[in-house]
Amino acid sequence: MTDDDVQDPAPARGRLLPADLSYAIALFVAAAVAIAMAIAQQGGVLLAQDVDTALFFLIYGLFTISIGYPHPHFGYYSFDRVSQVASILVLGPVDAAWINGLASLIYPWHRLWKGASPSEVLVASINNSGMMALMILLAGLLYTSLGGPVPLQALTGGNIALLLVLVLGMQVLNDVGMLGLLRASGGSPRKFFNLFSVGLELGSAATAVLVAIVFNVMDAAVFALLLGVLTLGMLSMRQFAFMRYRLELLVEERTRDLHEKSLELERQATQDTLTGLYNRRYADEFLERQVGLGAPPGQFVIALADIDLFKQINDGHSHATGDEVLRRVADIMRKRCRNTDVIARYGGEEFLLCFPDTRLEAATCLCEELRIAVEREDWAPLGLRSKVTLSFGIAASGPDATPGSLLAEADDRLYSAKRHGRNRVVA
Secondary structure, rough: OOOOOOOEEEEEOOOOOOHHHHHHHHHHHHHHHHHHHHHHHHHOOOHHHHHHHHHHHHHHHHHHHHOOEEEOOOOOOOOHHHHHHHHHHOOOHHHHHHHHHHHHHHHHHHHHHHHHOOHHHHHHHHHHHHHHHHHHHHHHHHHHHHHOOOOOOOOOOOHHHHHHHHHHHHHHHHHHHHHHHHHOOOOOOOOOOOHHHHHHHHHHHHHHHHHHHHHOOOOOHHHHHHHHHHHHHHHHHHHHHHHHHHHHHHHHHHHHHHHHHOOOOOOOHEOOOOOOOOOHHHHHHHHHHHHHOOOOOOOEEEEEEEEOOOHHHHHHOOOHHHHHHHHHHHHHHHHHOOOOEEEEEEEOOOEEEEOOOOOOOHHHHHHHHHHHHHHHOOOOOOOOOOOOOOEEEEOOOOOOHHHHHHHHHHHHHHHHHHHOOOOOOOO
């Protein structure tokens, strides 16, 4: 897997490099130093007769990278593991590392012609090159240090175990490198692992073993035939991967749509469509829960608020004007109450306000603020000749309180406010 789809803005002059570019540069430098040290210890780069083989694996590496598909959530998967593992088993880990590292360095630059920015292509190029080179070098050196044969010409029980070490080592190093880049770029690893893609990587490695053995022991015609068959297989697998990718996107889209519809249905079931406040059903359920929780006496308060002479507004103007009054009153309440308070349209022009963890004095003060705010609102733009006012009835929970008793107490005090002239708070 590579990060061929990573996007990164160019660093501003005089500022620190972005984390993902710094990470990619560090990875690339580490790979270059490690390969240089390995070459010095090995005593040279390729024998003269292996130049054609190196060129073949460079071209084949570019080809296998090009046969890829996007990961459903991150990066780009390709069949480059075929070229990487095969080149280790033909040339050895040191030459395989720099050849495939060069292929990974070259490949992303074609994206410039597709409109990608030079900065994001640079990050992809040096990150892929450094990661692939280090992965191949480290896993390949582990394989050869344990006695893995190069060139590989036959499968034995011991060889199979060592090949598993090589393949799994490469997979682990690849995933560690990609997770490092993901962390550097601020991405989430939540959906990083994908069993289908990991299986494809491991299958590609198994195919590479066959490619290496045929390359090492068979003639060119048989090897060319094998490459042709494998190419058709890889193209078919890529098509299947594309189909699977599109299906996953479709499933995610449908799941997201269903979730949004579910939230909308839930909203409709609990929200008053005119004011955007909670509706009576939600308010009753909330009240039942709060009383059922057994809040300490005097620390849960409710208020019933009613718009005074609301029928005159509807009759003297219009129901549309009345609706706008309801919306404005709801907005005033919503802006001045806490997030923990529950405000509901409880009837036509009646509102229920619930104040958890609140004493009667504080709730009374807040209701008085709401009453004044509604009275002082500029109602003239609606064509109203008089101000809109509210009356409040407040009740606090007691030791034996029930939802019904609280509502009855608040309702009695609301009617008391109405009888004594309206536009007042009675607690």
